Amino acid sequence: MFLKCTDFSNLCSKSLHQMIRYTPSNQLSIVEFKTPFQLHLDRQNRWVKLAAAIPWDSLAQIYYRCMSADKGAPSLDARIVIGSLIIKHKLKLDDREVVETIRENMYLQYFLGLSS
Numbered sequence: 001m002f003l004k005c006t007d008f009s010n011l012c013s014k015s016l017h018q019m020i021r022y023t024p025s026n027q028l029s030i031v032e033f034k035t036p037f038q039l040h041l042d043r044q045n046r047w048v049k050l051a052a053a054i055p056w057d058s059l060a061q062i063y064y065r066c067m068s069a070d071k072g073a074p075s076l077d078a079r080i081v082i083g084s085l086i087i088k089h090k091l092k093l094d095d096r097e098v099v100e101t102i103r104e105n106m107y108l109q110y111f112l113g114l115s116s
Helices: 005-011 046-053 056-063 078-091 095-104 106-111
Strands: none
Touching: 046 106, 056 078, 078 095, 078 106, 095 106
């Protein structure tokens, strides 16, 4: 069974979504992001602003169109996949550097929808 656009809105509430992982963008809060030493993220940071400007749910819907909800290996969260590609091209990095840069930068982690 492949997902249709109309099925996506129900995806997060159904038990079938174990194969397709996605955290809706409305669950992110800059205040709730956990940082070392209780620092707070700067709302004016370019990655925080870009995260707010991107229509994550719409992009995830497109990303999941050709995926099966009940077959195959579980997917990575669409925001992590799409966000990593944006980081890669925006910073002109190779794949390994993208991973290392994300590990080292809490703003990029926030951009990808991670909670800490």
